[in-house]
Amino acid sequence: MSNTVKIGKSEVTSTPLGLGTNAVGGYNLFPNLNDDDGLNIVKTGIENGITLLDTAYVYGLGHSEELVGQAIKDFDRHKLVIATKGAQDMSTGEEVVRNDPKFITQQVENSLKRLGTDYIDIYYLHFPDKDTPKAEAVGALERLREQGKIRAIGVSNFSLDQIKEANADGYVDVVEDQFSLVHQDLGAETLPYLKQNNISFVPYFPLASGLLTGKYQHDVSFPKDDIRSGMPIFQEPLYSQILKAVDTVRPIAEAHDATVAQTVLAWYIKNPLISVVIPGAKKPDQVVANAKAMTVELTDKEFKQIDDAFETFK
Ligand SMILES: NC(=O)c1ccc[n+]([C@@H]2O[C@H](COP(=O)([O-])OP(=O)(O)OC[C@H]3O[C@@H](n4cnc5c(N)ncnc54)[C@H](OP(=O)(O)O)[C@@H]3O)[C@@H](O)[C@H]2O)c1
DSSP, rough: OSSSSEESSSOOOEEBOOOTTTTTTTTTSSSSOOOOHHHHHHHHHHHEEEEEEETTTTTTTTTHHHHHHHTTSSGGGGGGGEEEEEOOOOSEEEEEEEOOHHHHHHHHHHHHHHHHSOEEEEEEEOOOOSSHHHHHHHHHHHHHTTSSSEEEEEESSSHHHHHHHHHHTOOOEEEEEEEETTTTTTTHHHHHHHHHHTTTEEEEEETGGGGTTTTOOSSOOEEEEEEEEGGGGGSSSSHHHHHHHHHHHHHHHTTTTTTTHHHHHHHHOOOOTTTOOOOOOSSSHHHHHHHHHGGGOOOOHHHHHHHTGGGGOO
C-alpha cells in the first residue's frame, strides 16, 4: 500500500489519511470541546503518523487554526501538510461569502498568522461566492503560490461547472466536498472529471458524522446544539437502511482484525477516485484508531462487497 499521495499537480504529498479538525476550536456544530482536548487531538494525530491537518477560518472563527498552529510547534513543520480554507467575511457581524482577490489574499495572510507558519500547504476557497469570476479568485491564489505563501490550490463546495470555471487555467490541485458511502452524489460525474484532470479529491463527512463507525444501534438522539440532531441520515427510514448496510462491513472488519470504522476508512484509501480521507474526532483514542486504518488493506473483492452494500446511495 502506498503511504503517500500527491496533491494534484503540486509538490505537496500527504498520508492517505488526514485529520479533520472542525470539532477543534469551537465551531459550534457540536457541544464544544475545550482547548486542551482540541490540542490533544491534533497532537495525537501527528504522533500517530497522520501528516495532513484539515482546518478552516470558520472553525471557531480562527480558533481552530490557532490551536493547530500551537499543536504543530512541537513537530517538524516540513513533514506536515496544513490545509486551511477561507471565504467568510464576518466583519459586518453576518457571514458574507467572498472570493474576490483582495479579500482572499488578506484571508491567507490572516491564516498564516493564526497558524504561526510562513506557508500553507493547501489553501481552499471554502465556498463559491456569487460574483467573482472563479478563474480570477483562483488567479489570486496562484499569485500567492508564486510568492511561496501557499503550495497547492483548492476549492470546496463548488459545483462541477464552478470547478471547471475555476480550473480554466489549470491551477486547481484539489477539491474538497461532501462524499461518503452514504452520500455518493459526486461519484458519477465530478470524481471522474477530477481524476481525468489530475485534481485530487478530499471527501468530507467520511464517517457520516460517526454513523459509519458501526457504534450506533437503534434509537439515537442528539442534543439540539449538535448538528446531527437535524441530519436526515440519523432519521428514519434512512437511519435503519444505513445501519443494515453497515452490518455488511462487520465480517470484513473481523477478517482484518479491524473495527468497522477502520474498514470503512480503508475503503476510501483504496478508492482510486479519492486522495486523502479526513475523518474528524472528538477524542484522542478515535484518532489513534483511525490512523490504524492506513494499515488495513482491503482485497478487491472486499472493496466491491462494501461498494455493493452501499449501491443504493449512488
Ligand atoms: N469543506 C467543508 O465545507 C467541510 C464541511 C464539513 C467538514 N469538513 C472537514 O471534514 C472533516 C470530517 O468531517 P466531520 O469530522 O464533521 O465528520 P466525520 O469525519 O464523518 O465524523 C467524525 C465524527 O465521528 C466520530 N468518530 C470518529 N472516529 C471515530 C471512531 N474511531 N470511533 C467512533 N466514533 C468516531 C466522532 O464523533 P462522536 O464521538 O461525537 O461520535 C467524530 O467527530 C471535518 O473535521 C472538517 O475538517 C469540511
